[in-house]
Amino acid sequence: MALLEVSNLSISFGGLRAVDNFSLNIEKNQLYGLIGPNGAGKTTVFNMLTGVYRPDEGIIRLDGQDLVGKKTIEINQAGIARTFQNIRLFGQQTVMDNVKIGLHNQYEYSTLTGILRLPKYHSMEKAMNEKAIDLLKVFELEDKADYLASNLPYGQQRKLEIARALATNPKLLLLDEPAAGMNPNETQELMDTIRFVRDNFDMTILLIEHDMRLVAGICEDLTVLNFGQVLAQGDTKTVLKNPEVIKAYLGE
Amino acid sequence: MKTGIKNMKKEVRGQLITYGLVIGVFIIVQVMLSLGMISNLMQGLLVPLCTYSIVAVALNLCVGYLGELSLGHAGFMCVGAFSSAFFTKCTMTTGLNENVRFFLALLVGTLTAALFGYLIGIPVLRLRGDYLAIVTLAFGEIIKNVINVLYIGRDSAGFHFGMKDETSLGLGEDGEVLVNGAKGIMRTPHQSTFTIGVILLLISLFVCFQLVNSRSGRAIMAIRDNRIAAESVGIPITKYKLLAFTISAAIAGIGGVLYAHNLSTLTAQPANFGYNMSIMILVFVVLGGMGSFRGSVIAAVLLTMLPEILRGLADYRMLIYAIVLIAMMLFNWSPKLIEFRKKFIADVFKKKEKEAA
Numbered sequence: 001m002a003l004l005e006v007s008n009l010s011i012s013f014g015g016l017r018a019v020d021n022f023s024l025n026i027e028k029n030q031l032y033g034l035i036g037p038n039g040a041g042k043t044t045v046f047n048m049l050t051g052v053y054r055p056d057e058g059i060i061r062l063d064g065q066d067l068v069g070k071k072t073i074e075i076n077q078a079g080i081a082r083t084f085q086n087i088r089l090f091g092q093q094t095v096m097d098n099v100k101i102g103l104h105n106q107y108e109y110s111t112l113t114g115i116l117r118l119p120k121y122h123s124m125e126k127a128m129n130e131k132a133i134d135l136l137k138v139f140e141l142e143d144k145a146d147y148l149a150s151n152l153p154y155g156q157q158r159k160l161e162i163a164r165a166l167a168t169n170p171k172l173l174l175l176d177e178p179a180a181g182m183n184p185n186e187t188q189e190l191m192d193t194i195r196f197v198r199d200n201f202d203m204t205i206l207l208i209e210h211d212m213r214l215v216a217g218i219c220e221d222l223t224v225l226n227f228g229q230v231l232a233q234g235d236t237k238t239v240l241k242n243p244e245v246i247k248a249y250l251g252e
Numbered sequence: 253m254k255t256g257i258k259n260m261k262k263e264v265r266g267q268l269i270t271y272g273l274v275i276g277v278f279i280i281v282q283v284m285l286s287l288g289m290i291s292n293l294m295q296g297l298l299v300p301l302c303t304y305s306i307v308a309v310a311l312n313l314c315v316g317y318l319g320e321l322s323l324g325h326a327g328f329m330c331v332g333a334f335s336s337a338f339f340t341k342c343t344m345t346t347g348l349n350e351n352v353r354f355f356l357a358l359l360v361g362t363l364t365a366a367l368f369g370y371l372i373g374i375p376v377l378r379l380r381g382d383y384l385a386i387v388t389l390a391f392g393e394i395i396k397n398v399i400n401v402l403y404i405g406r407d408s409a410g411f412h413f414g415m416k417d418e419t420s421l422g423l424g425e426d427g428e429v430l431v432n433g434a435k436g437i438m439r440t441p442h443q444s445t446f447t448i449g450v451i452l453l454l455i456s457l458f459v460c461f462q463l464v465n466s467r468s469g470r471a472i473m474a475i476r477d478n479r480i481a482a483e484s485v486g487i488p489i490t491k492y493k494l495l496a497f498t499i500s501a502a503i504a505g506i507g508g509v510l511y512a513h514n515l516s517t518l519t520a521q522p523a524n525f526g527y528n529m530s531i532m533i534l535v536f537v538v539l540g541g542m543g544s545f546r547g548s549v550i551a552a553v554l555l556t557m558l559p560e561i562l563r564g565l566a567d568y569r570m571l572i573y574a575i576v577l578i579a580m581m582l583f584n585w586s587p588k589l590i591e592f593r594k595k596f597i598a599d600v601f602k603k604k605e606k607e608a609a
Contacts, residue, residue, distance in 0.1 A: 050484060052480075072483040072484060073483055073486050073487070073488055073489075076483075076484060076485060076486035077486050081484070081485070082484055084480075084481065084484075088478045088480060088481035088484075089477075089478065089481065090473065090474045090477035090478055090481065090482075091477055091478075092473065092476075092477050092543075093470070093473055093474070093477060097470055097473075100467075100470060101470050101471065101474045101482070101485060101487065102485045104467065104470070104471055104485065104486060104487055105486045107467070108467075109467060111463070111466070111467075111468040111495060113466075114462060114463065114466025114467055114468050114469070115459055115462040115463050115466065116462070117462060121466065124467070125467075128467075164485060165484075165485070167485070168485050168486055
């Protein structure tokens with residue numbers, strides 16, 4: 001059984017059919033790419049998967065659990081974490097705290113425990129700090145733990161967002177244009193990081209990307225969206241050679 | 253020990269500095285009081301100073317940390333003041349120990365304000381920004397106006413409620429009017445002292461500091477910084493918004509209790525519980541720096557004392573007040589001045605270290 005099963009997903013905004021009859025299966029531990037020209041509906045698919053939009057029709061199942069109609073918070077607890085196309089960090093808080101907010105549901109203690117600093121507070125905070133540092137080490141951010149998130153350079157903000165998403169302990173990680181605005185070196189580094197995350201966290205990753213070098217470099221399978229419809233689906237090499245796909249990207 | 257304070261986490265150090273500041277001022281004032289160096293006028297201001305500082309801290313939790321603009325905090329203060337004064341008035345004849353009674357009144361005031369904060373928060377926190385400000389403003393006014401037409405009396409048959417006037421309560425001969433509409437609650441004992449005020453301020457600061465440096469506090473600030481991202485990492489938005497709002501209302505209630513027990517007659521006037529008050533408290537918070545509890549306390553103290561200190565200057569009083577407002581605004585918000593301030597503080601610290609070494 002596939003980890004994520006999406007079938008016949010559709011949504012309309014007014015008269016516009018933004019996503020039409022979208023289907024997708026992702027196996028566990030796969031690195032999957034979702035590509036397509038601007039306005040094809042890629043981010044809309046992400047927003048449906050994470051409960052920001054409710055699809056008009058279709059089924060979304062994670063590990064057999066139905067996710068349609070669930071709230072964003074419930075979907076996160078079910079095991080989907082995401083990053084955003086325009087970075088959304090908690091800018092006024094430290095890098096460390098950003099990750100700790102991601103750990104919010106893993107290490108629980110009550111508000112009163114927090115205010116009164118009961119023993120549980122100390123043990124939980126200690127465990128959280130250790131876990132957070134471990135995650136930051138993966139992204140080589142541990143020496144910036146005390147920086148305000150908004151003071152990080154762009155590339156590191158992207159990494160921090162991935163670290164924060166991983167902190168929620170997801171089964172499936174959705175990355176929305178992780179390489180946007182990065183230079184070739186940073187992109188190369190990011191590719192290594194994504195591979196590392198997949199291998200070491202035993203993670204399944206679905207990513208939206210425009211950078212073809214990254215897509216061809218790391219994605220095993222691809223789905224191409226165009227005007228809300230699936231144009232091609234299959235393993236990366238075959239899909240990228242598909243004349244329809246080339247036409248959609250480069251024109252006639 | 254020398255490096256002790258330097259190695260501490262920044263937030264812990266900030267906390268200790270704030271407590272130290274409050275306690276330091278308290279000791280100085282006590283010494284000055286015993287030497288008779290403080291005028292009667294200033295003595296009368298000591299408890300209100302604590303009240304305003306507490307309410308400013310409460311509002312800072314709501315505005316600075318939750319990021320929601322509330323203009324209704326005078327309303328919560330009002331709820332705390334009246335519920336506690338009502339409790340005190342009811343139990344005055346029971347022969348309860350004065351201190352125990354004050355402590356219970358404090359609990360009643362705080363919990364009632366928290367309850368109102370919770371109930372008002374449920375519908376109101378669905379709104380954001382300007383809309384939230386307007387609705388909280390309206391709720392604050394509603395609370396004040398309802399209290400102004402509320403009549404409660406007591407006789408041997410029990411309590412009587414009314415919204416019209418004293419006589420319509422239909423009290424028996426042994427009856428006593430407890431809450432007398434616009435005339436408020438009369439002849440309440442004078443129990444708030446400067447010491448109690450400072451203790452309550454320290455407790456409020458403690459609760460706020462500990463809250464914002466805990467798991468719940470991080471969640472609250474995450475909502476402020478980016479609601480969508482907070483949702484995406486599984487933070488229950490409504491729960492934490494309500495939590496922060498309720499705690500903020502409860503602390504404003506503590507301020508109200510202190511205020512109520514400093515007066516012999518408690519009335520709900522526009523001047524003490526109206527929107528002017530809410531806005532004045534907001535001024536303390538904004539000038540002291542949003543997200544800085546210490547700043548709120550300092551701003552509340554300075555701006556409450558200033559008109560009194562300047563009284564001798566008669567007509568120029570408000571002019572100077574305005575200039576000080578502008579100066580404080582610049583001091584706290586101009587990037588150049590903030591830089592200068594930080595450098596100045598760093599220099600002072602370095603000097604001290606050298607002297608110590």
